[in-house]
Amino acid sequence: MTVAETEAMGTRWLPGDVTPRERIERIIRVDHAGEYGAARIYAGQLAVLGRGAKGDLLRHMRAQEQRHLDTFSDLIARRRVRPTALLPLWHAAGFMLGAVTARLGERAAMACTVAVEEAIDAHYAAQSADLGDDEADLRATIEEFRVEEREHRDIGLANDAERTPGYRLLHGAISVGCRVAIALSERI
Ligand SMILES: [Fe+2]
Numbered sequence: 629m630t631v632a633e634t635e636a637m638g639t640r641w642l643p644g645d646v647t648p649r650e651r652i653e654r655i656i657r658v659d660h661a662g663e664y665g666a667a668r669i670y671a672g673q674l675a676v677l678g679r680g681a682k683g684d685l686l687r688h689m690r691a692q693e694q695r696h697l698d699t700f701s702d703l704i705a706r707r708r709v710r711p712t713a714l715l716p717l718w719h720a721a722g723f724m725l726g727a728v729t730a731r732l733g734e735r736a737a738m739a740c741t742v743a744v745e746e747a748i749d750a751h752y753a754a755q756s757a758d759l760g761d762d763e764a765d766l767r768a769t770i771e772e773f774r775v776e777e778r779e780h781r782d783i784g785l786a787n788d789a790e791r792t793p794g795y796r797l798l799h800g801a802i803s804v805g806c807r808v809a810i811a812l813s814e815r816i
């Protein structure tokens with residue numbers, strides 16, 4: 629059944645339930661927010677480590693995040709989805725997270741990447757499983773980007789993320805932060 633057909637049934641949806649249209653809007657809104665935040669994290673890391681040994685790796689990931697962001701910005705416009713009101717917050721918080729972890733060192737920056745990209749991978753996996761054939765294009769986009777998010781996570785792991793002092797604590801804190809950011813950006 630397509631979203632339009634399900635919406636036409638109307639009465640299926642109890643007050644307070646999320647309609648199919650709102651479900652898709654939430655997906656596009658939160659993914660746009662996430663890619664925006666991711667691009668800002670890498671910008672923050674590059675501001676500190678751009679001239680270092682990991683500069684090219686960071687630029688590679690930053691470029692991919694920019695393409696993800698451009699795609700979701702386009703979807704926001706074409707499908708007339710309201711972007712999250714929290715973009716100014718993610719603008720500042722993303723850059724700060726990237727810059728602060730980079731200040732702690734290259735390994736801590738990579739630990740940040742592992743935590744963030746794992747969260748995005750799980751988030752995209754859940755969305756992909758949830759989307760039907762009526763949203764095959766959106767699902768394919770999410771799956772395509774998910775492959776690159778996993779690549780970013782693997783780059784972090786291959787660059788000594790886990791050897792960061794306090795790795796588990798740092799990883800845990802950033803994971804919680806990502807989940808909170810995702811929940812807020814779907815709704816607000
Ligand atoms: Fe991304």
Ligand SMILES: [Fe+2]
Binds near residue numbers: 666693745777780
């Ligand atoms: Fe990524």
